[in-house]
Amino acid sequence: MRIAVVGGGVMGGTLAEAMARAGHDDIVVIERSAERRAELEGQGHASAEDVAAVAGADVILLVVKPQDVATVLPQLAASVDAGATVVSLAAGVRNATIEAALPETVGVVRAMPNTPAVIGRGMFGVSPGSRVPADRLEAVVDLLGAGGEVVVVDESHQDAVTAVSGSGPAYLFHLAEHMIAAGVEGGLDPQDARTLTVQTLVGAAELLAGSDESPEELRRRVTSPNGTTHAAITTFDQHGVGEGIRAGVLAAIARSAELG
Numbered sequence: 001m002r003i004a005v006v007g008g009g010v011m012g013g014t015l016a017e018a019m020a021r022a023g024h025d026d027i028v029v030i031e032r033s034a035e036r037r038a039e040l041e042g043q044g045h046a047s048a049e050d051v052a053a054v055a056g057a058d059v060i061l062l063v064v065k066p067q068d069v070a071t072v073l074p075q076l077a078a079s080v081d082a083g084a085t086v087v088s089l090a091a092g093v094r095n096a097t098i099e100a101a102l103p104e105t106v107g108v109v110r111a112m113p114n115t116p117a118v119i120g121r122g123m124f125g126v127s128p129g130s131r132v133p134a135d136r137l138e139a140v141v142d143l144l145g146a147g148g149e150v151v152v153v154d155e156s157h158q159d160a161v162t163a164v165s166g167s168g169p170a171y172l173f174h175l176a177e178h179m180i181a182a183g184v185e186g187g188l189d190p191q192d193a194r195t196l197t198v199q200t201l202v203g204a205a206e207l208l209a210g211s212d213e214s215p216e217e218l219r220r221r222v223t224s225p226n227g228t229t230h231a232a233i234t235t236f237d238q239h240g241v242g243e244g245i246r247a248g249v250l251a252a253i254a255r256s257a258e259l260g
Contacts, residue, residue, distance in 0.1 A: 004054040005029045007063035022146035051075035062088040073101040092260035095129035107132035122148030125161030163252035
């Protein structure tokens with residue numbers, strides 16, 4: 001499989017590296033910045049300046065800013081091969097918009113990544129367009145799986161994917177900020193507070209991922225009646241933390257729809 005990555009920024013470079021680690025050895029990254037191309041080549045990746053380098057690629061990852069899509073699409077349409085699949089990671093840009101600019105023989109898949117893909121622990125929500133057969137969608141899922149987990153959703157759910165997993169890492173970082181700050185306020189050394197917080201979040205996430213129990217049940221098991229956890233959870237409820245989280249995610253869904 002020949003792969004072209006259009007856009008060699010952090011996410012484009014991350015995906016190229018993940019796919020290379022997974023055994024794909026025919027990858028070209030298309031990047032306008034000469035300095036960035038030199039960095040990519042120093043990391044062992046083939047690079048090119050011109051979008052015409054997508055010629056011959058079976059899968060093209062479009063990893064550019066949403067506002068740059070309109071500029072890139074005509075160049076892409078001029079060089080893409082019949083039967084290729086374009087995977088767009090441009091937030092908010094719908095499959096129909098990209099399909100309309102490309103030859104009818106080219107399929108389009110929309111994908112929403114998140115930043116943990118940088119360490120191979122990302123989450124991708126993908127939605128096939130109207131011209132993607134099952135075998136080509138399966139190939140895209142396998143390809144993105146090099147950077148983490150992949151779920152296939154209807155495109156109408158992409159705003160929810162964006163709000164839950166695309167923005168989701170920031171929610172966890174926000175929680176970590178306040179846990180660390182509270183630990184310091186309680187007398188801990190800042191580095192100790194960070195270590196305690198980070199490992200607690202990592203361990204809890206792995207426990208949740210490996211358990212068949214619901215988050216509610218796992219929380220219940222930690223919460224002894226009238227104990228320290230109960231005091232914290234009760235205070236969270238009094239301050240509307242749970243409602244705030246749900247409202248925040250719903251606000252992100254609404255904003256994603258507006259941007260789209």
